[in-house]
Amino acid sequence: MMDSPGPSKNNNGSSSSASTLNNNNNDAASSESPQVQESPFLRFVKTLSPIPTKASHTTQGCLRLSSPPLVFKSPRISHRETQLTERPQGTRSLGGVILQSVNEGNMLGEAPGDSRTSNSQQSLPERFINDTQQVFDSKNDENTQYYSSPSCIDKYLVDPGDIDQMYSAGQDVEQQSTDPAEASLSDQIHPKNNILNFDRQDGPGDKVEESLPLSEGFNKFHQENAAYGEEPEEMEVENNDVQWSSQEPAKLESILAADVFEKRYSHDTLPQGVKGCEDYNEMVPTSHVTAENILQDGSKATLKYHGIRRRCLQFGEAASNALGSNVKLNATSNKIIMVKPSELVTSLCPQRGSGNFPLTGPKPTGIGLHINRIMNAIPTGQAATMGVRLSDGSQGMKSTSSIRLQRIENVKRSILSSNVDGRSLVNTRTESHEIDDTGNSEDFNIPSSPCQKKKKISETADDDGCKHCNCKKSRCLKLYCHCFAAGTYCTDPCACQGCLNRPEYAETVVETKQLIESRDPSAFDPKIVLPTTDISSHMDDENLTTPSSARHKRGCNCKRSMCLKKYCECYQANVGCSSGCRCEGCKNVYGKKEDYVAFEHTSSKERESSIVEEGSDYTFHKKLERVASKTVYGLHCLSPITPSLQCSEQGKEAAKSIIISGNYLPSPESDVNMFASCANYTKSSENLHSSQALLGTNEMLGSTPYDSQIECSHAALLQLTPPLSNPELCGTSSFSSIANEWRNISQSQPTHGCISQLPSGSLCWRSSPLTPSNRVGEAQYFQCSESDSRLFDILENETPDVLKEASTPMTSVKINSPTQKRVSPPQSRHFEIGSSSSGGLRSDRKFIFESVPSFPSLSPCVNSKSNGDDDEEDIS
DNA sequence: GAGTTTGAAACT
DNA sequence: CAGTTTCAAACTC
Structure with missing residues (x-):
């Protein structure tokens, strides 16, 4: 790491281009928010990722458990790239915040962020808007605060899955329960709040990063955040974006047109997302869901949105796929659209059944797990370790489990009835979490955050899922590096030398990935694949x-x-x-x-x-x-x-x-x-x-490419199992x-x-x-x-x-x-x-x-x- | 913790 | 495509 030129240095070339892009984006955005559909950033990303289209389509939502690298392949992927890079920075990432908020709010019932509570009374839509605004506003402050503030690592330690669960729980609450208490929880959980908290709370340098594998989506955010913190230039750009995005919220309020809302929201709502989330595709799908939901039920929208967004980030392609499926779902059932992570997960299965399943994509059914990811996602100890770890991260999960179960059931129903596509591989992860939660609650590590597992799991389990690289010569920009190969950024725990696989060097990472992919398009595909195409077809x-x-x-x-x-x-x-x-x-x-x-x-x-x-x-x-x-x-x-x-x-x-x-x-x-x-x-x-x-x-x-989704799916699987074991669930x-x-x-x-x-x-x-x-x-x-x-x-x-x-x-x-x-x-x-x-x-x-x-x-x-x-x- | 072994990744 | 080298993880002590 240290050897590597300063982040700024390496990035200079790329960053400059990136910055220009961002600026362009900003300009465009500023000029007209409406175009939100394609943010300049997305375009940029698209340009960056050679593979994208291929992978994106080819990747199988579910199949890709391991697919970390999606980022590279598709615009979304590019998105991921950033996300990936952010892995370590999970602490920074919103995900971490979300986790906290979720945990606190849901699980603990604590009110992590005051900001959250403040908004709690507002209607969801309003809150959402406000939150977004706040987020943007906060973002402006982030530069100073973001890193400065020491984040509560513990909070971050919470598994992403937990977050999902939390959201899911929150959603459940919203959807299912009208209890004031629950409502309060939901408020706390509310994505907005989470985001805000996240921004504020997250500490830049927190080592928490390590532990949190974080969903890619979160990672992306984190990366961006990190980038902000670390790279002034980018920060500025982002700030611009933020401002731009911040403007949108107002529009959103006025408009709230589903489409517009979706687009913007997908891109803009999350400050980080603005920049980092270029997973337009992903977002879009989610956005659809949210938009519809919003239209129907504004209250739900925010939570859903978060859940969706988060997943999207994590799963990248999967998310996109899921989104596509989600869209369908929307058509059929609003609930599904709700985007609950868990739902997504559930949807996955159905999707497969439907045949729309992205998994069936061209690529082989590769499980798509990079070993790293796999490892991360699924530590050998698995259940045992998982459980332990979860307990560490989030104890509250269990409490929410019941709720989740209900929610899941609802989701399933909706999905089933709706013939949801199963793309929601992304969801798989979350769902698995949920399930896990219900069951064992902890059990499953969330594949999403291998790192997290590592820390927590490693402690508990012999084999911790997460591997930390120890690269000395490759600078973590070759497939020798497990982190890189897994499409994740190296984290503090990594003992790599001259590491360039850091968010600061996101562009370098991306370029390198692209280069590698140019030589071997499947270089970042999951290594574990279902052999037969038949399988995929059978998916x-x-x-x-x-x-x-x-x-x-x-x-x-x-x-x-x-x-x-x-x-x-x-x-x-x-x-x-x-x-x-x-x-x-x-x-x-x-x-x-x-x-x-x-x-x-x-x-x-x-x-x-x-x-x-x-x-x-x-x-x-x-x-x-x-x-x-x-x-x-x-x-x-x-x-x-x-x-x-x-x-x-x-x-x-x-x-x-x-x-x-x-x-x-x-x-x-x-x-x-x-x-x-x-x-x-x-x-x-x-x-x-x-x-x-x-x-x-x-x-x-x-499934084919090792989209992060795949990993997620693995994780989800793992997670799922535990729940089963859980008497409550069963x-x-x-x-x-x-x-x-x-x-x-x-x-x-x-x-x-x-x-x-x-x-x-x-x-x-x-x-x-x-x-x-x-x-x-x-x-x-x-x-x-x-x-x-x-x-x-x-x-x-x-x-x-x-x-x-x-x-x-x-x-x-x-x-x-x-x-x-x-x-x-x-x-x-x-x-x-x-x-x-x-x-x-x-x-x-x-x-x-x-x-x-x-x-x-x-x-x-x-x-x-x-x-x-x-x-x-x-x-x- | 250092050194060795191993096999993937990268290179030719 | 095959052979060689490089690399980092896995393993051993």
Whole structure:
């Protein structure tokens, strides 16, 4: 860091250009706010990001768990870039503020910012405007105050997810509750307030930065903020922007036209956002939502807006995608539009189902996790660590959980009813948080902020999710640098020397990224990807979510580590090796390359046969069993990380596979988790959504570019799982009953041992943060979600009846095979959600193959969902 | 904490 | 595309 030329220096070139751009922007903006639609900044960003369009479209919202670098790819991406750079500065970022405010307001009930309370009484719209104005005003002061004021690191420590939750909670409050107390909370939570607080409270240099991985969006803000603080020039420009933006609020008030409002708001509302948030796309979608919401219910708008905005920032592309989906949602349902992060998350799943899902984009289903991000997002300790950390960051979360649950449910309903696109990968994260909150509250680290995890998690967990780089020669501008590769800025914890991967050098970073991308467009794509395009196509289907098939995009090249050490990227990502690996003597516990190849081969054969036999589920199950027996890694695949969804997915087949193989490690938690997840699913469609979201996250893993979204999704997945475990979340009754059944069943299975083994699902939880590569039996498990009885039936018998039931999309068990080969779709039942994209065959086949190799996680949920459409509808 | 090992990334 | 070098993380002591 220090070695590197002063920020100003490096930036001079770029900064100057940037500044000019900004100025132009300012001019333009000042001249006419209306044009807000495209801010000069956005244009600039667009110009900057070569990849953008590609990535943006290609990126799959959900799939991209890891995609940090989105920034580079698209205008939004550019946005992200800034965000990314800001990662470390989370403390600075609004996100941190938001977190604080949220936490304080919601959780603690404390009134962090006086400013907040002051506005509390105002109508939301008014407040919003005022807040924005204040924000802008405050921004002017930020230059001086921003850094000067020591921020409460602790506050920042709160996970972004928490923030989401908070918002969500706040939203819930607004939406659901009319209680004065809640209203007060909501007021506190109110984005405006948050923003204000943030600006004021955040300290520039706070080391908090480190800890907060922060959502990209926040990061962006942070970066900008940081930039302000650090770079006078930029500050000025920004100030101009701010002023400009500040002017807009008034217009907004007068106008409040949805469109205008949206545009401006998306860009302008957040001071940081003005500059940093160039994610016009993202914002737009959100803005739509907000605008509509506002129109309908001004009160909701602000919160929503924040939630949306935040997500957008974080997820960048995902956000944009989500937005797109959101827009649709808006059309269908206002609530969805509400943009609650959680909603977004939920929407993700549905989106997939809808097929609109961005995930299906051109790019491969790469999970998109950069290892770093993955790591960050999903620390090995996962649940345990997560929980701890969360507790640290935000204790209040739990309290809000119930609210969130309700909200989530509502969201789900709305989404389901509305056929929301699932793009809201962005949401996935938040949602997962929410879920987590509900469940364990803490559990999940928010992938969004790897750093946060690091700090907190690292403390608690052996493997902290966040990695801090220690680059000495690369200046953190090469892919050697995990931070850079992950699209995040280096933070204080990093021990890098001459680091240029800092917000101060945002442009340099961007340029470098662009350069790298020019050489390798996929350089920043998630490394973990769902192998098969089919999967992506299936994303529509529930299965999509299953990360089981996740594989390293490029494969490893291990020679001596036998893929048993972290030297191996596959192992590090908790995914099995695949045919793409050139490893020697592969012993990857998550899946041996050989097994994978064999599996593919088998699956291909089976697929052929399955086509013939499509009718019989029994055959399908047999195949699965065979495959499972062949590959142990299925369990491994269940990697700890895999969210509850996985567990659910694993469900039956997982159990089978386990039984068959007997290799699986029993994990007490797994049972609980799985059951919990199941229970959750069964209980509420929301859960299903959440699970879907999880699935989505998993899928994201598979999804292409490693948009931050993907990461988020991972995180979401992780997070989601915990909630499941949480008794509160899961309907205890249903959950317990299911669990009991499950236990009974498992116990009944003599050799296989059962529950403990079944817990393999649990394994998913713990083991791989990312998601286990492949898992068997996911689909079946889904059935559980559908109904306990069904699950039970499935478990006991793979009888045709079950199959029949299974024939339901869920049961059919779409499985993502690493090979992506589709075995045979036992049943053609279409999941309404994904059916459109491909015929039943596709989905069916997928299930078969994937089920074995892939981990169960997501798909079940999806399936359940798809199947559950009925349920959902019922619920709704 | 220093040194070694390892494999990805970068370079040729 | 293959081979080599560079790099930083992972690992060992």
